[in-house]
Amino acid sequence: MADFKSGLRDKDEFSIIDLSGYLDAHTAPELETRFTNLIDKNRFKVVVNLKDLEYISSAGLGVFMAYIETMRENQGDIKLVSLKPSVYSIFDLLGFPLLYDIMKDEEEAINKFKEQGK
């Protein structure tokens, strides 16, 4: 079995998604459900904590791509934090750092939301 988990925490108006394990074409639908549930609840300010994510393939990257614009259209965003270097290098290969806020930790991401008046 692919070992992947996604958890959800609320911090005021921010939703924190915690990811761990292996995010691939088999496990990406679980993350997709997280995002559709947040959109249904009008929660658009999302911080994804990738501290315990060991692996990501393009199926996982595709989930972030599919939902970020919806979040931004609703005065929110998806900010990615605490990436392991091996995971960051995959985001980097596809040019994500130019398109996404990829940050050190949750605090930095939440401060950035506040600075942006979001």
Place this chain on the structure above:
Amino acid sequence: MKNPKSDYPELRVKSSTENLVRIREFVNNSARKFGISEEIVGSLVLAVDEASSNIIRHAYKNQPDGEITVVLFVEDNQCTIVLTDHGVGFNPDQVRTPDMVAYLKEKKRGGLGIHLMKKLMDEVDYHSVTGEYNKLVLRKKIA
């Protein structure tokens, strides 16, 4: 005459995304036995994951009863991985490099895997015999 390639590590699995774990483990374990560095092993594992995910989705249209064969070998400081399937032909060369900014605006996500595969590997070759098999060959220098 004995086929020299018959001794190379080979994996046969059904075309289910559940098997991506086994495919990654196979590439990881086989590549390490050839003494390939951790960084390059990581690239090989991801490239084969992307290739297999595409086979499952495009060649077998998400039907889990197709077969995928993966063979890995090293010759002249180059690692070659051959993936064979018997589904619908799919040529990665026909997929254009994604414009990421446009992709975000259009909420698109396809084509990233092939793009990633080409970035990770030195060579990506595709050979298809309609109604028989499709072969994807990935090559990367290991030293």
